[in-house]
Amino acid sequence: MSLKGISPLSDEQQQQLSQVLSGLNVQQLAWVSGYLYGLSQGGVAPAAAAPAAASGSLTILYGSQTGNAKGVAESLRKLAADKGISVSVTAMSDYKPKQLKKESHLLVVVSTYGEGEPPESAVDLHEQLKKGKLGKLDGLKFAVLGLGDSSYEFFCQTAKDFDTFLAKAGGERVVESALLDVDYQAAAASWGEQALTSLAATLGGAATACVAGSVAQAVGHSQFGKENPFPARLSVNQKITGRDSTKDIRHIEISLEASGLHYQPGDALGVWFDNDTALVDEVLALAALSGDEATAHGTLRAALTRHFELTRLHGGFITGLADISGNAALQDLAGDKAQINALVASAQVVDVLKRFPTALTAEQLIGLLRPLTPRLYSIASAQSEVEDEVHLTVGVVRYPQQDGTLRSGAASSYLADRLEEGAEVRVFVEHNDNFRLPANPDTPIIMVGPGTGIAPFRAFMQEREAQGAQGKNWLFFGNPHFTQDFLYQVEWQRYVKSGLLSQISLAFSRDQAEKIYVQDRLREAGQEIYQWLEAGAHFYVCGDANKMAKDVQEALLEVIAKHGHKSREEAEEYLSELRRAKRYQRDVY
Numbered sequence: 211m212s213l214k215g216i217s218p219l220s221d222e223q224q225q226q227l228s229q230v231l232s233g234l235n236v237q238q239l240a241w242v243s244g245y246l247y248g249l250s251q252g253g254v255a256p257a258a259a260a261p262a263a264a265s266g267s268l269t270i271l272y273g274s275q276t277g278n279a280k281g282v283a284e285s286l287r288k289l290a291a292d293k294g295i296s297v298s299v300t301a302m303s304d305y306k307p308k309q310l311k312k313e314s315h316l317l318v319v320v321s322t323y324g325e326g327e328p329p330e331s332a333v334d335l336h337e338q339l340k341k342g343k344l345g346k347l348d349g350l351k352f353a354v355l356g357l358g359d360s361s362y363e364f365f366c367q368t369a370k371d372f373d374t375f376l377a378k379a380g381g382e383r384v385v386e387s388a389l390l391d392v393d394y395q396a397a398a399a400s401w402g403e404q405a406l407t408s409l410a411a412t413l414g415g416a417a418t419a420c421v422a423g424s425v426a427q428a429v430g431h432s433q434f435g436k437e438n439p440f441p442a443r444l445s446v447n448q449k450i451t452g453r454d455s456t457k458d459i460r461h462i463e464i465s466l467e468a469s470g471l472h473y474q475p476g477d478a479l480g481v482w483f484d485n486d487t488a489l490v491d492e493v494l495a496l497a498a499l500s501g502d503e504a505t506a507h508g509t510l511r512a513a514l515t516r517h518f519e520l521t522r523l524h525g526g527f528i529t530g531l532a533d534i535s536g537n538a539a540l541q542d543l544a545g546d547k548a549q550i551n552a553l554v555a556s557a558q559v560v561d562v563l564k565r566f567p568t569a570l571t572a573e574q575l576i577g578l579l580r581p582l583t584p585r586l587y588s589i590a591s592a593q594s595e596v597e598d599e600v601h602l603t604v605g606v607v608r609y610p611q612q613d614g615t616l617r618s619g620a621a622s623s624y625l626a627d628r629l630e631e632g633a634e635v636r637v638f639v640e641h642n643d644n645f646r647l648p649a650n651p652d653t654p655i656i657m658v659g660p661g662t663g664i665a666p667f668r669a670f671m672q673e674r675e676a677q678g679a680q681g682k683n684w685l686f687f688g689n690p691h692f693t694q695d696f697l698y699q700v701e702w703q704r705y706v707k708s709g710l711l712s713q714i715s716l717a718f719s720r721d722q723a724e725k726i727y728v729q730d731r732l733r734e735a736g737q738e739i740y741q742w743l744e745a746g747a748h749f750y751v752c753g754d755a756n757k758m759a760k761d762v763q764e765a766l767l768e769v770i771a772k773h774g775h776k777s778r779e780e781a782e783e784y785l786s787e788l789r790r791a792k793r794y795q796r797d798v799y
Contacts, residue, residue, distance in 0.1 A: 270286055278357050442600075445464065466637075475670050655681060715734075
């Protein structure tokens, strides 16, 4: 390539230059680049000049909610190692924030969930940077990669926050942050190459790489994972809510026999699913397609069944369809972000096509859709109890549309309605080191899990029973009605009778005139809860992130302030200390 005003190199010169450069490592190439730039600006550098001393090492910090950020961090580690860069990779939950002042080069990989909030593992570091508690970070060279979903209003907000906080503290941004959507893999690799090349010029040290234990691949792990799921067998599908319940909740049992898959209480099971054939047919008909059209994934029908999202609507589908259709009403809607957000929250792909019918080619339809992603479910069993099985507690998502049509969640209805017992289901284990039982089985625990949030606590109790744990256990559970919605009631009663479950606090919101929720029970038992915390108890929350988890945290702060005789600020710091000590853990979604 020639630059304006500069003659290109001859073939012979290019060959000579390639021979000279071929033996140089990354740091040497970076120095040569600067050397030549100096000459181009009229400077004179002696041929024997030594490159400036490079120093420091690279730390990659990741904050992951579903495992994607962890996966990207591991990919960046491998890329850095290939470039001869000394690198360590650590989950933010395992990282001491004060260590940041000692870092010279930093890559941050972080996801966003809820209303622009950091994932659980990133909360403490995010909070300390936000409040300026870590002081100046002069000399730190950094870059930030964010993972998110552009369908949500606060797209990659956590990554934007980290980028702002680090720059404000005096860090030097080496490349612009990458804010990546759900189909992120190729863009993450490209950005990683750019960021690592930029960092390499000032990085020195031995061409070695180390990896934190939370990312390293342990010897003996199963060959099966997210990209290579295990073809398991569905063995039990049992409805565990009553006939008159407003909820359809299923107890699912899946056989992992011969998989080599291992999990711990607190982990999640990833489930790959097929879209409903009736839904696929409806989409094809509305797009005026037969389904026999050829795609990279086989026929269009096969592609829509197994490879693309049909139930999770995103803003790009709406704006893209508006461009193709030329429909004036749809174009007006696509120009209004508030209307897009409202539609994304309440509708599916098929509902938009019904409202704005548009004939599409197979290529156009696939271009509007996102790749299908597996769904994660908190595991409701301990292998010490169930061995080669894994249990799930699945709330089947169903909601009516204005036209009377009933829409269903893709994975939950797949497990509940479309899989026969004995049928194959593709699964993998997603480890969650941020939701673990205390290492000491004598430590007391408090568990808050309304609705399907009960799942991991069933696993906790099975594990503690197998351990012969002496630590006290206290469960807070809530749902609409005692008679219809007390999930695993017989099991909890058995644990109470045996003494394993020291206390149980129930909140059935619709069984009395005034609604009662788990956060209300927390306030009622505030004094004893605070005594448990002072005695070293771990506090766990599982379930809905947008409302329940926030209400529970607010109640917990009130309990700490009232019974610990603390100000609001002191209560928040007390809770932050619990989080840092891994005594306040949340698995929210």
